[in-house]
Amino acid sequence: MSQAMTRDLLSGDEAIARGAFEAGIAVATAYPGTPSTEILETIASGFPSIDAQWSPNEKAALEVGLGASMGGARTLVAMKHVGLNVAADPLFTASYTGVTGALVIVTADDPSLHSSQNEQDNRWYARAAKMVMLEPSDSQEAKDFVLQAAKISERFDTPVLFRITTRIAHSKSIVTLSEPSEPRPVEAFTPRRRKYVMIPAYARRRHVLVEERLQALAGFAEESDLNRIEEGSGDVGIITSGIAYQYVREAFPEVPVLKLGMTFPLPEGLIRRFAASVEKCVVVEELDDILTRDIRAMGIDVAGKAAPFRLGELDVERVRAVVEEVETDTKAAAVKSRPPALCPGCPHRATFYVLKKCKAIVTGDIGCYTLGVLAPLEMMESCVCMGASIGMAFGLRKALSPDEARRVVGVIGDSTFFHSGVEGLIDAVYNGADGVVMILDNRTTAMTGGQGHAGTGDTLSGRAGNEIAIEGICKGIGVSHVVTLDPFETDKLQAEVLAAFDRPGVSVIVAKSPCVLLCHPERVTPARIDADKCKHCGKCLDIGCRAISPQEESPVIDEALCTGCGLCVDVCPFGAIHIENE
Amino acid sequence: MKKVTSVLLVGIGGQGVLKASDVVARAAFLAGFDVKKSEIHGMSQRGGGVTSTVRFGEKVFSPLAPGKSVEVMIALDRTEGEKHLGTLAPGAQVFFQEEALVQAPANPRTANIALLGIAASSLGISDEIWEKAISEELKAKYVSMNTEAFRMGREFPTGKGAKV
Numbered sequence A: 001m002s003q004a005m006t007r008d009l010l011s012g013d014e015a016i017a018r019g020a021f022e023a024g025i026a027v028a029t030a031y032p033g034t035p036s037t038e039i040l041e042t043i044a045s046g047f048p049s050i051d052a053q054w055s056p057n058e059k060a061a062l063e064v065g066l067g068a069s070m071g072g073a074r075t076l077v078a079m080k081h082v083g084l085n086v087a088a089d090p091l092f093t094a095s096y097t098g099v100t101g102a103l104v105i106v107t108a109d110d111p112s113l114h115s116s117q118n119e120q121d122n123r124w125y126a127r128a129a130k131m132v133m134l135e136p137s138d139s140q141e142a143k144d145f146v147l148q149a150a151k152i153s154e155r156f157d158t159p160v161l162f163r164i165t166t167r168i169a170h171s172k173s174i175v176t177l178s179e180p181s182e183p184r185p186v187e188a189f190t191p192r193r194r195k196y197v198m199i200p201a202y203a204r205r206r207h208v209l210v211e212e213r214l215q216a217l218a219g220f221a222e223e224s225d226l227n228r229i230e231e232g233s234g235d236v237g238i239i240t241s242g243i244a245y246q247y248v249r250e251a252f253p254e255v256p257v258l259k260l261g262m263t264f265p266l267p268e269g270l271i272r273r274f275a276a277s278v279e280k281c282v283v284v285e286e287l288d289d290i291l292t293r294d295i296r297a298m299g300i301d302v303a304g305k306a307a308p309f310r311l312g313e314l315d316v317e318r319v320r321a322v323v324e325e326v327e328t329d330t331k332a333a334a335v336k337s338r339p340p341a342l343c344p345g346c347p348h349r350a351t352f353y354v355l356k357k358c359k360a361i362v363t364g365d366i367g368c369y370t371l372g373v374l375a376p377l378e379m380m381e382s383c384v385c386m387g388a389s390i391g392m393a394f395g396l397r398k399a400l401s402p403d404e405a406r407r408v409v410g411v412i413g414d415s416t417f418f419h420s421g422v423e424g425l426i427d428a429v430y431n432g433a434d435g436v437v438m439i440l441d442n443r444t445t446a447m448t449g450g451q452g453h454a455g456t457g458d459t460l461s462g463r464a465g466n467e468i469a470i471e472g473i474c475k476g477i478g479v480s481h482v483v484t485l486d487p488f489e490t491d492k493l494q495a496e497v498l499a500a501f502d503r504p505g506v507s508v509i510v511a512k513s514p515c516v517l518l519c520h521p522e523r524v525t526p527a528r529i530d531a532d533k534c535k536h537c538g539k540c541l542d543i544g545c546r547a548i549s550p551q552e553e554s555p556v557i558d559e560a561l562c563t564g565c566g567l568c569v570d571v572c573p574f575g576a577i578h579i580e581n582e
Numbered sequence B: 001m002k003k004v005t006s007v008l009l010v011g012i013g014g015q016g017v018l019k020a021s022d023v024v025a026r027a028a029f030l031a032g033f034d035v036k037k038s039e040i041h042g043m044s045q046r047g048g049g050v051t052s053t054v055r056f057g058e059k060v061f062s063p064l065a066p067g068k069s070v071e072v073m074i075a076l077d078r079t080e081g082e083k084h085l086g087t088l089a090p091g092a093q094v095f096f097q098e099e100a101l102v103q104a105p106a107n108p109r110t111a112n113i114a115l116l117g118i119a120a121s122s123l124g125i126s127d128e129i130w131e132k133a134i135s136e137e138l139k140a141k142y143v144s145m146n147t148e149a150f151r152m153g154r155e156f157p158t159g160k161g162a163k164v
Helices: A012-022 A037-046 A058-070 A081-086 A088-097 A123-129 A139-156 A200-223 A242-251 A268-277 A290-297 A316-323 A347-357 A368-373 A388-399 A414-430 A470-476 A490-501 A539-543 A567-571 B017-030 B078-083 B097-102 B108-122 B127-137 B140-154
Strands: A007-011 A027-030 A051-054 A075-080 A103-109 A160-165 A171-176 A227-230 A236-241 A257-260 A262-264 A280-284 A361-363 A408-413 A435-441 A481-485 A506-512 B004-012 B034-039 B049-057 B070-075 B088-096
Touching: A007 A012, A007 A139, A007 B017, A012 A037, A012 A075, A012 A103, A012 A139, A012 A160, A012 A171, A027 A037, A027 A058, A037 A051, A037 A075, A051 A058, A058 A075, A058 A081, A058 A088, A058 A103, A075 A081, A081 A088, A081 A103, A088 A123, A088 A200, A103 A139, A123 A160, A123 A262, A123 A290, A139 A160, A139 A171, A139 A200, A160 A242, A171 B017, A200 A268, A227 A268, A236 A242, A236 A268, A236 A290, A242 A257, A242 A280, A242 A316, A257 A268, A280 A290, A280 A316, A347 A368, A347 A408, A347 A435, A347 A490, A347 A506, A347 A567, A361 A388, A368 A408, A388 A408, A388 A414, A388 A435, A408 A414, A414 A435, A414 A470, A414 A506, A435 A490, A470 A481, A470 A506, A481 A490, A490 A506, A490 A567, A539 A567, B004 B017, B004 B078, B017 B034, B017 B049, B017 B108, B017 B127, B049 B078, B070 B078, B070 B108, B078 B088, B088 B108, B097 B108, B108 B127, B108 B140, B127 B140
Parallel strands: A027 A051, A027 A075, A075 A103, A103 A160, A236 A257, A236 A280, A361 A408, A408 A435, A435 A506, A481 A506, B004 B070, B070 B088
Antiparallel strands: A007 A171, A171 B034, A227 A257, B004 B049, B034 B049
């Protein structure tokens, strides 16, 4: 490797991928989720020696990862913070089984909810699952800590939780690269039933080892260079970790800092020595006051932060306010940026337009189509977690009057359906429920940037996969009525939805049309509004298409944005919008 | 502590804000500075406001610019740019996309890089390094059209943004 090649500018996600390569990781699995998605994408495109795959959800991804680790392969599993909730079941017991090959589990938290439904702090998981946690504070550490995590995993027989946040994942900084280490050689399978078969008798003994392991890791934390004291001047010392460390260094370049790279279990002796070396010790941490509580529980007096600072990301000013013990968050309200919207040409717009005409009551789900909640469509009443739309639709029906219950529709995307929607549908069929589910099949995992999934058969590695038919699954589990329609055929879709409202049993309508970002919209003819025919009724503006903007006279269609989807042509009651055939 | 330069790039999803910020970060890296770049993408990509910060100097800690420390703002959308005026340092320079379009590139897709060309003189990085950064950050087939757009921006008469 030439000198020029040994440094690069990498995002945290890219650095983790590089770290996986350097650590001899052989298997990597994930379900896409912002801000973690690029870890696996970078592994697949940059390090093809690693067996990388998308799984249908995070639980499956972790189970594949645990199996690979059990067989001796070093493994990395990546997910966004809420994905760890889905994977929590194998997570807690993987803590008992431990590993054979290293198992590194990346959780990408999203303080400030840039692209998430909550801002949960997954440092709690380390404590609940009794699992060591590392937290890098820039891309260099993101790479280096993967190597450290792999070593810790094999040395202490434990999966390692590797927590990043959006500002680590999506920030770029300079990384010095190293040579890769070899993956572990393939070994003959060795049964270790008392380690991996968690019947109560064996699991009880593993729990003893888990407690002993935590003691050993706490000892390791005292010695490890993952945690370090940076000398400084002044009476105040700061304990911090992750991205908050960078804000601390910028706000207070001279203060002594205890920087924790390993945030569970904590190095009690090191913290005690540091706290004793300064007059006052302040903990600076993003989101919940977890370190503060843990350190206070050791009987060490530290200052924490006022309640408002548990919300959202920190930054240099907020860190200054925390250290200066300001009680109220005086930072000016965040800039109100332009809200996101469905793309011009998005098939979801047609679907929501039809559902609105049908006066549907929509339980929603996670994906681009969640944007259907925004004005002017306003066609979604709930969005909770991946797959929730279907169960919530059938639950909502139980509580409503018959006239309202018949109009409830659970709306879910294709990738989300495979992730965890199918169980809700099985519930409804099994329990003999009546109701309507719409699966918006746009042939991709769109919100995270267009990843393949089980319904497309496109795999991350590019190797041949198999396409699993949504209709086949629905019929297979006994859905009585399954139909697939193009949502841009709005009349047909409307007739189908209205018929489904009054049909006994479970009806599934698959609204199938590819994501407009997968097509090549520059090749199509844009729609135009004929000012002479336009009656200024505003119906075309009610579909919320960014290509159509109101003007003093008639609305105008921006030809650069219009994809020629034709929805506005259908919507206009006066035939004033048309697409000229070439 | 040595000076850190903070550049804020703003616009709407799809305009090339993030690609332009990748070029700025790469140019600073190639020029030998410590660099941090921050961006938010994901849901905001869907036609929403997009911002990215690039900070460079001898040593950079925070990837986000502290309050009122942005010295150069590159705004691909005027309305979005105006929302961020409160983050600017006194005497900061602002470059609006309209200027790039006036100066010509027929293809609006390279307007982001043309605007970088206009802003380049405020950032103290040589043209040679800018063009190397463009060639490293853009797909091969787009390099020449973007290099051309960058050069057009460099020749923009004033080469200065609006003072605020």
